[in-house]
Amino acid sequence: MMEPKEDAEAIRAEIRQFLVSAPKPDGLRNYGPTPTDDDVAPGRQWHRYLAEHGYACLHWPTQHGGQDASVLRQAIFAEECARAGVPRQLGITAIDLVGPILVHFGTALQQSRYLESIRLGEHVWTQLFSEPGAGSDLAGVRTRAEKTTTGWRVNGQKVWSSAANSAQYGLLLARTGTDSHHGLSMFVVPMDAAGVTVRPVIQIDGESKFNEVFLDEVELDEDALIGQTGQGWQLAMFTLGRERLTLGSQAVSMFKQHAQMAQAARDRGLLDPVLARSLTRLWTKMWLLRATWQRAVEHGDLASPAFSVLKLMTSETDRDLGDLATDVLGTDACAHSDDNDLVHSMLVGRAQTILGGTSEIQRNVLGERVLGLPKEPR
Numbered sequence: 544m545m546e547p548k549e550d551a552e553a554i555r556a557e558i559r560q561f562l563v564s565a566p567k568p569d570g571l572r573n574y575g576p577t578p579t580d581d582d583v584a585p586g587r588q589w590h591r592y593l594a595e596h597g598y599a600c601l602h603w604p605t606q607h608g609g610q611d612a613s614v615l616r617q618a619i620f621a622e623e624c625a626r627a628g629v630p631r632q633l634g635i636t637a638i639d640l641v642g643p644i645l646v647h648f649g650t651a652l653q654q655s656r657y658l659e660s661i662r663l664g665e666h667v668w669t670q671l672f673s674e675p676g677a678g679s680d681l682a683g684v685r686t687r688a689e690k691t692t693t694g695w696r697v698n699g700q701k702v703w704s705s706a707a708n709s710a711q712y713g714l715l716l717a718r719t720g721t722d723s724h725h726g727l728s729m730f731v732v733p734m735d736a737a738g739v740t741v742r743p744v745i746q747i748d749g750e751s752k753f754n755e756v757f758l759d760e761v762e763l764d765e766d767a768l769i770g771q772t773g774q775g776w777q778l779a780m781f782t783l784g785r786e787r788l789t790l791g792s793q794a795v796s797m798f799k800q801h802a803q804m805a806q807a808a809r810d811r812g813l814l815d816p817v818l819a820r821s822l823t824r825l826w827t828k829m830w831l832l833r834a835t836w837q838r839a840v841e842h843g844d845l846a847s848p849a850f851s852v853l854k855l856m857t858s859e860t861d862r863d864l865g866d867l868a869t870d871v872l873g874t875d876a877c878a879h880s881d882d883n884d885l886v887h888s889m890l891v892g893r894a895q896t897i898l899g900g901t902s903e904i905q906r907n908v909l910g911e912r913v914l915g916l917p918k919e920p921r
């Protein structure tokens with residue numbers, strides 16, 4: 544029997560009303576998927592409030608405290624959080640990566656130990672996947688976990704690890720065998736374990752959301768392994784698609800930046816026909832992206848090729864928006880000004896084409912997996 548179609552506008556009205564009336568902790572801001580050190584305390588308080596009212600872990604099964612929510616409901620929640628200027632969780636890694644992996648592959652002990660604290664926002668987690676020589680190509684991971692009589696010993700280096708300097712736990716992808724894909728395994732790493740060193744990376748916008756992580760002779764217990772030895776690649780691929788739900792929330796942020804940019808151009812007397820045409824072109828592209836995203840989430844298929852296209856085009860539109868900010872700000876872009884949001888947009892816009900899979904890799908994925916073109920020579 545076909546499920547009744549959800550009323551998107553009713554869902555949106557319900558969530559919008561909840562977010563408008565919800566008390567906001569002091570210092571809370573929409574920091575995106577990753578909190579800085581200063582964001583953790585208000586972010587944790589906010590996450591606890593969401594959990595108490597059924598808005599945390601929407602996609603988790605009900606037996607683990609989730610709502611078994613549809614893709615549409617999850618996407619609207621992400622979009623409305625962006626509209627309200629609040630984060631939708633303490634941190635994306637725990638909710639969207641670790642939780643689903645533990646639900647599907649974790650032991651009963653691992654589930655009881657970690658899931659409830661994640662749901663309540665008690666712990667920050669970091670993703671220990673990328674390495675200096677293995678960013679977009681995770682099959683090249685060289686950090687090694689060797690079997691010992693009591694568990695595992697880990698040696699290696701990770702980079703671009705979001706929130707590692709605030710995290711209590713890390714989700715580690717490490718090499719346990721020689722095969723490029725089947726020689727990888729997944730582990731839980733306590734970030735206060737002996738041999739774990741975290742070095743924050745200062746970004747161009749002054750924040751330090753990313754970190755280098757060094758693992759030197761780190762001893763892990765036997766139950767640190769998630770799933771089976773050699774199952775790491777499968778678990779890593781299992782997490783793909785979760786961030787695609789937030790593309791609609793990125794569109795909300797882009798529309799806000801676009802409005803700020805247009806107003807800044809008016810205030811500076813720069814809104815001539817050339818700039819107006821560029822702003823109009825971007826505005827049209829943003830609406831097309833949002834409409835495509837809306838159609839995709841209504842179908843409820845996170846494996847849809849539409850999401851692969853949207854990741855690429857959203858990243859590049861965000862980059863173009865940041866580039867246009869330089870035309871509006873002029874030399875003010877080189878210094879702090881009253882338009883700090885636009886300066887921030889200019890600085891971080893280009894990063895969108897790198898994080899979460901580079902635009903080059905996204906084009907390869909579209910060509911090879913969606914269009915069926917021959918694989919790139921390697």
